[in-house]
Amino acid sequence: MWLKGGQVGRKPVLWPGSQIHYLTVLQAPRYEEYEISYLTENRFNYLGDGFDVREYDGRDLMWYYENMPLLKETGYPVLAPSKIPAAGGKYRTLPGAPGHTQNIIEIDNPKIIVEQFRKSVALAKDAGFDGVELLSQGGYLLHNFLGSRSNKRTDNYGGSTENRCRFILEVIDVIIEIWGPGRTGIKICPPDDLQDSAISYDELSETYGYLVPQLVARELGFINLCRRGCLLGDPDDEVSPPNSRPQGCELPPGYDPLQQFGPMIKYPGSKTKLMVNHGYTPEEANRLVQEGKIDLVTFGRPFISNPDLVTRIKNGVPLAINDRGGDLYYGPYKTVDEGYNDWPCAV
Numbered sequence: 001m002w003l004k005g006g007q008v009g010r011k012p013v014l015w016p017g018s019q020i021h022y023l024t025v026l027q028a029p030r031y032e033e034y035e036i037s038y039l040t041e042n043r044f045n046y047l048g049d050g051f052d053v054r055e056y057d058g059r060d061l062m063w064y065y066e067n068m069p070l071l072k073e074t075g076y077p078v079l080a081p082s083k084i085p086a087a088g089g090k091y092r093t094l095p096g097a098p099g100h101t102q103n104i105i106e107i108d109n110p111k112i113i114v115e116q117f118r119k120s121v122a123l124a125k126d127a128g129f130d131g132v133e134l135l136s137q138g139g140y141l142l143h144n145f146l147g148s149r150s151n152k153r154t155d156n157y158g159g160s161t162e163n164r165c166r167f168i169l170e171v172i173d174v175i176i177e178i179w180g181p182g183r184t185g186i187k188i189c190p191p192d193d194l195q196d197s198a199i200s201y202d203e204l205s206e207t208y209g210y211l212v213p214q215l216v217a218r219e220l221g222f223i224n225l226c227r228r229g230c231l232l233g234d235p236d237d238e239v240s241p242p243n244s245r246p247q248g249c250e251l252p253p254g255y256d257p258l259q260q261f262g263p264m265i266k267y268p269g270s271k272t273k274l275m276v277n278h279g280y281t282p283e284e285a286n287r288l289v290q291e292g293k294i295d296l297v298t299f300g301r302p303f304i305s306n307p308d309l310v311t312r313i314k315n316g317v318p319l320a321i322n323d324r325g326g327d328l329y330y331g332p333y334k335t336v337d338e339g340y341n342d343w344p345c346a347v
């Protein structure tokens with residue numbers, strides 16, 4: 001059970017029942033099936049167990065971690081390195097839902113947030129998790145520090161590549177202090193374009209060419225390298241179709257972050273395992289493992305239409321393909337069970 005930062009929609013995510021136990025995780029820390037998403041939705045920040053009032057910048061702010069429309073309705077702020085709304089709104093562009101990234105507060109002192117991470121991951125340890133995966137992609141807070149389009153800071157956390165990577169590395173370092181490097185991982189997505197997060201190829205190369213070796217030097221347990229935003233994978237991707245990158249952020253033909261950054265992570269003597277993600281099939285993943293190019297793969301969406309995904313892969317049973325469209329994954333939904341509980345197992 002790993003604490004995994006990131007978004008939670010209106011539903012349990014990777015572990016059935018997660019949402020139910022989510023609220024009680026800190027009081028009842030021994031649940032087997034839950035997820036705490038502890039920080040950083042896109043340009044806002046969520047912490048702890050449900051509603052929470054926390055002091056930020058001399059003010060008491062209410063935080064809610066889960067339901068982004070609620071944040072939108074209540075007008076609670078979106079924290080960001082710089083006050084720059086994501087074009088097209090937040091999270092997903094849904095009809096009639098313009099997003100809520102207007103209500104942005106630029107973080108004055110990132111060290112306050114670093115300390116919040118320290119507290120959250122210490123709580124996760126008390127709660128019995130096995131490790132922490134830091135989410136640094138998808139246009140969430142950490143990712144926003146990395147990119148020069150979302151980070152216009154003029155202090156030590158903006159400007160140069162080293163400065164833009166500083167926040168992530170400070171967060172990683174406090175996680176390592178609590179957990180040790182072997183139980184700390186990070187998810188990065190150099191070509192990401194979700195939520196208006198794309199950067200130019202030159203910047204991508206320079207930023208991750210600096211960041212990745214810094215992470216490997218810390219002997220992290222794993223780096224989860226996501227390939228969203230490039231033309232690989234499923235061209236009919238229902239959630240984030242490839243090749244939607246803005247002008248100036250084009251990638252070289254056939255660009256694959258695994259080719260560019262894989263060898264910086266997976267090499268003889270490296271203590272950091274290389275995990276890959278986004279649109280992989282079991283066949284492609286097996287081939288890459290056999291070729292010695294990756295150590296691990298993560299599957300996300302196939303788990304929803306295949307509740308028995310692992311068994312199917314083990315037994316060579318064909319996977320059910322989602323024929324219900326992108327709303328299956330992140331809503332909006334009509335009922336709370338829809339999608340998650342109504343796909344059959346293969347007999």
Ligand SMILES: Cc1cc2nc3c(=O)[nH]c(=O)nc-3n(C[C@H](O)[C@H](O)[C@H](O)COP(=O)(O)O)c2cc1C
Pocket residue numbers: 004005006007008009013037135187226277278279280298299300301302329330
């Ligand atoms: C409902 C849902 C919730 C997700 N929540 C998270 C999350 O909290 N953190 C995260 O890093 N990724 C999250 N993801 C993304 C997946 O981890 C994965 O990166 C993505 O689905 C791409 O992999 P796939 O092509 O195998 O689905 C979520 C995916 C889905 C479908």
